[in-house]
């Protein structure tokens with residue numbers, strides 16, 4: 001009798017435990033999914049089998065942290081219990097993120113860690129199955145929303161370094177910072193291209209070339225994910241960077257050939273690099289919003305490219321299917337379209353219930369299948385297990401400040417240095433002598449932390465709160481530190497500048513753009529501001545020697561002032577160490593090595609203007625793709641190429657490079673390919689390889705490239721662009737450093 005009673009008691013206890021595992025803490029292994037010894041696949045299936053539909057849909061929901069803070073969804077106040085309950089308990093939401101500017105107050109690394117821990121603790125405590133949340137952020141150039149974190153150059157500047165290893169290191173450093181604040185997911189890097197200077201997101205790209213952008217984006221993914229607690233995101237898939245007139249989220253008309261040849265490659269490279277998640281293009285391509293494109297999100301991304309991670313929507317983009325793009329007239333249908341197209345998680349971002357209740361009813365009505373829900377949740381849970389969230393949901397706030405504040409300033413400086421691109425240097429005015437005694441420093445970006453950081457820094461539109469300015473070295477600070485004995489006069493006033501110019505040996509004008517993000521940066525005529533142009537005009541009329549430093553995120557319209565200045569240094573958005581890097585280049589402590597990752601148009605009337613244009617188009621930019629001067633000179637010789645290869649074989653190209661000048665320098669060896677004929681209209685030339693090498697004066701190095709299928713293939717077939725990707729037999733020319741050679745591919 002006693003024995004039987006014990007059995008009953010045991011069964012009842014077991015049932016209670018099974019139904020309320022959260023009461024027993026995270027460290028107890030009660031179910032297979034909680035056992036870290038089991039393979040992830042097994043854990044996922046076990047957990048999935050225990051989840052209700054509402055719990056699954058909750059995992060597919062992502063909420064912006066501001067919804068959990070303060071009094072309303074834009075308030076950065078402390079976490080609000082009512083909303084924590086609504087979002088994390090009632091809607092069992094599985095993911096939270098900080099959009100641009102959503103930071104705790106005060107905004108220290110430690111405050112971030114405490115905030116993410118508090119949200120995690122609430123979520124775990126109120127989740128029946130103790131499923132941790134995954135927290136996301138846009139750490140696109142360092143952990144840029146956190147005050148005190150080191151900020152690196154934006155991608156467009158990193159692309160000008162042509163140094164994937166450096167990009168990898170920068171991403172690794174950013175990921176360490178991200179992980180130290182309890183954030184697990186970085187919505188970066190961008191695989192879009194910088195094709196249109198009018199587009200407000202040009203600076204977020206790695207430039208106009210699919211090959212270069214692909215190498216850089218893949219390096220960035222490798223860096224972010226070298227931190228095992230962080231997942232990267234390939235965004236924004238795909239065709240986002242060619243909107244009509246460069247206006248953000250305007251429709252892009254793109255042939256399938258162009259998508260496959262130009263836009264897909266950076267994303268394919270990120271998949272090869274193991275990127276964990278994807279975010280679709282927030283706009284429309286050929287009249288179809290990508291968030292509702294089954295073709296792009298399932299046929300191409302999953303079936304052709306083989307991506308098996310999580311697809312998270314961009315901000316409110318399922319809502320926009322009906323509110324902006326009007327392909328349905330209600331939210332429920334928009335959710336149906338998007339989830340069935342292939343979106344696994346919705347960046348809602350504020351109304352959890354609107355998404356969860358509609359999706360549940362769609363499943364109940366058979367309009368979204370349970371298999372599709374399971375597929376999405378399986379991917380999300382797999383990601384959470386891989387990141388170790390079940391075992392380590394929290395971070396140590398004691399460490400956050402130590403890891404982040406002042407970290408990796410040398411790396412930030414190196415990245416800024418290598419991004420500096422010297423466009424013009426008349427009569428070798430640069431480098432300036434270190435004995436220069438008096439300098440006039442003018443221009444709106446000479447001492448502006450906000451400008452040199454660009455958008456996505458503390459705030460979405462940049463660091464625009466005077467009380468929340470990140471630490472940084474401006475150009476003024478950099479020059480003062482580098483030339484402590486010189487007279488450096490700094491003024492914003494035109495008349496005063498003209499007076500001071502008389503005594504100055506040289507005038508440095510630091511102009512360009514301020515900070516902006518997304519559609520707020522769209523600009524049909526991006527140029528310098530009028531005050532800076534007036535300064536340049538007036539000082540040049542006085543016959544002054546002028547060095548123009550440009551800080552900004554894209555080629556600017558400078559055709560009318562190019563002849564009025566002696567030198568032009570493009571500094572991009574160089575980040576925390578921007579000013580010290582500019583000073584080092586101006587004074588020759590560093591020999592500039594940056595090369596333009598885009599073509600610099602003379603006017604917007606030339607758009608679209610690309611170096612890899614069809615042979616029937618013209619190309620006459622102010623500065624071409626790959627352009628950038630050095631203080632030394634490199635000479636190329638001995639260009640060798642395997643002259644006859646059979647289809648399927650690799651082509652080997654080698655070239656010798658010598659530093660003929662007097663200064664150590666880095667050279668970017670750029671290899672281009674031009675087919676003599678093709679199955680379709682050939683492009684003038686395409687980048688198929690590059691290598692950055694350092695040479696001492698008089699030193700020579702031989703660089704070798706291997707060209708395989710990826711480098712040689714193009715899309716064959718008729719105008720639909722759906723033909724096979726293949727290598728065409730025939731004659732090709734390789735060009736590098738002004739030399740050319742030919743080879744033949746035989747069938």
Ligand code: NOJ
Nearest residue numbers: 099100138187282314315
């Ligand atoms: C919208 C942007 O398009 C995207 O790049 C970003 O990741 C999300 N907002 C989240 O902030």
